[in-house]
Amino acid sequence: MMLQAQLHCLCLFTLYLTTGYGQEGKFSGPLKPMTFSIFEGQGPSQIIFQFKASPLAVTFKLTGETDDIFQIQPDGLLYHSKALDRETRAVHKLQVSALDAHGNTVEGPVPITIEVKDINDNRPVFLQPKYEGSVRQNSRPGSQELDPLKNPSYKLVVSVEDMGGQNEHSFSDSTSVDIMVKENIWKTPEPVEIEENSTNPYPIKITQVRWNDPDALYSLVDKEKPSQFPFSIDQEGDIYVTQPLDREEKDAYVFYAAARDEHGKPLAFPLKIQVKVKDINDNPPTCPSTVTVLEVQEDEQIGSSIGTLMAHDMDEENTMNSVLRYRIVDQTPKVPRDGLFLVQTYSGTFQLAVQSLRKRDTPQYNLTVEVSDKDFKTLCFVQINIIDINDQIPIFEESDYGNLTLPEDTAIGTVILTIQATDADEPYTGSSKILYRITQGDSEGCLEIETDPQTNTGYVKVKKPLDFEAVAVHNIVFQAENPEPLALGVQYNASSSATFRLIVTDVNEAPQFSQQVYQAKVSEDVAKGTKVGNVTAKDPEGLDISYSLRGDKRGWLKIDPVTGEIFSVAPLDREAESLYQVQVVATEVGGSSLSSTAQFHLTLTDVNDNPPRLVEEYTGLFFCYPLKAPGSLIFEATDDDQQSLRGRHFTFSLGSESLQKDWEVSKINGTHASLSTKHTGFEERVYHIPVRISDGGWPPLEGTVSLAVTFCKCVEDRCFQPAGHMPGIPTVGMTVGILLSTFLVIGIILAVVFFQIKKNKGQHNVESAQASEVKPLRN
Incomplete structure (x- = not known):
């Protein structure tokens, strides 16, 4: 047992040395509240931290939720001796105290929190080995294909995999699902x-x-x-x-x-x-209007259709509820007899029942018509007007309106004759209205006839200018007609025609040009004396014509007075006037010398005769002094020739080779270029940079322009000039100079005055002396 403890201490000591524990820094420090995060499942004897206490402490004490996992060495080395399990405890709350040699607490206890970080060490598990469910046909979007008659049930295997199934260390589990398909009762009902x-x-x-x-x-x-x-x-x-x-x-x-x-x-x-x-029959028939008005001509044949009464029923169409029947129940007046009209039972169409009607007997009939459906009846009223037929032709009051002599310059619109015909048909109808037309003698259409609708009077007017040279005598035939067709068997005859003789006299007329505007086009660089166009005019009386120009303000043209040919007599300039307009005058030679005018428009086409220039006067070009880095200024070129001719393609270059060490000109596009500095060592003054610009025309033209570029001290990116140096305001030196000049002028004036006074005084003394010398001689 002693050997095992010694080996454990030896392992901790080795780990202690190899990981750097014991050194003040990341893994050691003073005793204070701390939180550590440790992955679960790590092997035992893992060092966490080494605490340092005051010199009085000789050992450390660990309490709290140690779970026999966490231990601390007397030197303050905190470690865990077993693997952590987050699913058992996710957070361990510990306390560490420092003790002296007598076991008394010197520091602490301080809280130490151990957070156990999760690793994927548990596989997903279904709660049941088997699941059952049901779905009805068409009960959810996406299930429309289910049919319980074809497939009453489905057996599915469902798998689950953690970590999104994207890791080779992920775990999975499976279970079975039985789905029963039931008939859907959520169905659209019948209409x-x-x-x-x-x-x-x-x-x-x-x-x-x-x-x-x-x-x-x-x-x-x-x-x-x-x-x-x-x-x-x-x-x-x-x-x-x-x-x-x-x-x-x-x-x-x-x-x-x-x-x-x-x-x-x-x-x-x-x-x-x-x-x-x-539908039910709950609406009676309705009449289309208060009174329905129909018309019938007095010569109408028996059985002819007169018109239709269109009653209406709001019940459903094409059913018995809306089928209408028509019946005439009264006729007023009953002359020459009752029952003159019939009405179709189901269509409402009226017919003439017995005989032709005459308007002079009765001009109007009023009928009462019963309209009924299967349950309702309605009375409608029909008015039938008898219309006069066109059985009378117009008759002229005069068959010959004699002769009339007019000059050929009679004004258009002049009434030259009044004609009159009458018609015995009913007044103010199409049967009695008269229209006049000319059937012979006016093939040129010089005349027209207007009819007064109230009186049927015809007014013959001049519609187009009369022309003695074309037709000197017009033998006119008038025809009077009605706009309505004549009744069967009736025809127009000689009574509806009249004659008239129009004699046109000659009038001396001005020459007439073949057209009012003549147009020509020439290049602006044509030589003097080039023919640029010609005009032609004729005199109606056959007299000779002399041509002249009017409005030739630039003196560019002349015209041959006999032939009408027009020539250039001076250089033409499109840039001065691209469309040159003058008047051509044609005058009779002899006779009354009448004249007429026409327009001559001469379009000048462009040639490349204008050198390039700047599009504007660039007066504000500047660089801030001192120049910190090379800079550029953009300018634009143009010329006065047509754009289509020169194509707006300019080339740019410096106008002096001596400037190439300081400046550079670069083309941006066909019209724009930039002027750039090549260094920063420029003086604070104005530089005048010549730039050579060439166009792309033929022949090519070149122009040299000067760009004034100022190097100046700047404030807020603008040139700054002190008030003492502003244009128009004198500087201190200038002011001193002006004062000195003023004093000098004043001194000169004073010296001259003083000298003049002294001179005058000296002369006065001499004269006095001379006077003294003379007096003794007088004595």
């Missing part, structure tokens, strides 16, 4: 028929549904969500109608019965409930 307006006491049971198991909660769902839903269901699954139904209001209902468990979860798909409302 229900309910007679409308039933007098039986409500509610009335109409059908039922049943869930496969008891305790289901039933409800009805109507997707249409009406304001009043006349059905209910109790908790036995019985469905009731709660009030009388009206087929004419709604002839069918479709809703759903649902079954849910006590938690409100649906047990299956809802069942469709269909209810049809059976």
Whole structure:
């Protein structure tokens, strides 16, 4: 026994040395509350921690839930001597105390918590070696294929595997399951028929549904969500109608019965409930309107259909409840006799029964018609109007309207003649209305006739310009007709026709161009004297024509006055005006010198005649001084030629080779480039960088632009200039210079004034002396 204890101590000592325990750090430290996590199933004699106590302590004491597993050495080495089992105890609550040589507590006790971490050391186990269950046909989604007649039962083997079955060290278990398939009683009931307006006491049971198991909660769902839903269901699954139904209001209902468990979860798909409302004869026939108006011509043959009375019954169609019968019970007036009309018993169609009618005898008949179904009768009223037939033709009041002379420039819309015909048929009907048309003498369509609907007067107007050169004399024939067809055996004759002679006189007219707008297209670089287009005009009277231009504001064109050919006389410039518009004037030579104008539009196509330039004046390009790293500035080029011609493909380069050590120009795309610095050693001043830009046209053109780049001190990424150096404000030096200049000018002015005063004083003294010398001579 002593040997075994010595070997155990030797093992702990070896583990103590090899793992570094005893050194102040991760595995040793002062006595204080701590928590350790240890996997279950580890072998015995596993060191946990070594506690250090004050010098007074000579040993340690371990208490709490040790379960004879945890021990502590006198030197504070805490370890467990047996494997841990999380399923037995997941957490061990321990206390450690430090004792002196007399067994008195020096430190502690302090709490020490040991958490046992789980490992997969238990396999899953079914609670029963065999399970039994049942399922009803169609009772759950996914079980629609079950059929108790074909397969009344199933034997299944169910396996379970822990760790998701993804580890080779996982455990598993199996059991058997016997499933019995039962018939499903949750079935859609047959459609229900309910007679409308039933007098039986409500509610009335109409059908039922049943869930496969008891305790289901039933409800009805109507997707249409009406304001009043006349059905209910109790908790036995019985469905009731709660009030009388009206087929004419709604002839069918479709809703759903649902079954849910006590938690409100649906047990299956809802069942469709269909209810049809059976009709009873509870609606009388109704007339289509207060009075139904029909018409019949006075020459109508016996048996002809006059019209139909369309009564209506709201009961179900194509049943005895809605079959209607028609019968005439009264005719007013009864002239020339009673019974002039018949009505078809079941269709309501009226026919002429005896003879043709005449409007002058009676223009209108009123009939009372009885409409009935098997239980009800209704009186409807029909008015039959007698319509006059078109048995009279229009007759002109004059057969010849004589001659009329008009100049060919008579204005369009001018009324040149009034014609009149009459018709003996009933006024203001299609039989008496007259329409006039020209049947001869106006093949060019120069004239038109408007008819007054009240008087049947015809007004002959000029519709298109008259043309003496085309037709000088028009022999017109008018025809008067009705819009309604004539009665059988009646035809139009000479009385419905009239004649008229229109004589057109000549008027001197201005020349006429073949078109109002002439268009031409030339390149903008055509040589002077190039023909760019031509125009043509004719004079109706055959006179010669002279051509001239009007509106040639740039002086680019000239026209041959005889031929109408147009030539260039100056360089053309598309960039100045891409569509050049002028007026061409054609003037008679001789006669009254009448003239007319047309438009000449000359489109100029582009050539590459504009060098590239900057798209804008770049005045704000700058770098912050001192430059900390090379930088770049982006600029854009363009030119005034068409984009399609030059294609917007520019090339860029420095305009001076001497600048290549300091600057670099790089192309970004067809229109943009960047100007970059190659170093940072630039002075604080403005640099003017020439850049050469070439286009992609033919012939290629090149332009040189200058980019002004300022190196300046910056504040918030902007150039900063002190107020003393702002443009327009003088500096201190400038102010001193201005003051000195001012004082100098003032000094010069004062010196000149002083000199002039002194000079004048000296001259005055000389004159005084001279005067003194002369006086003795006078004495």
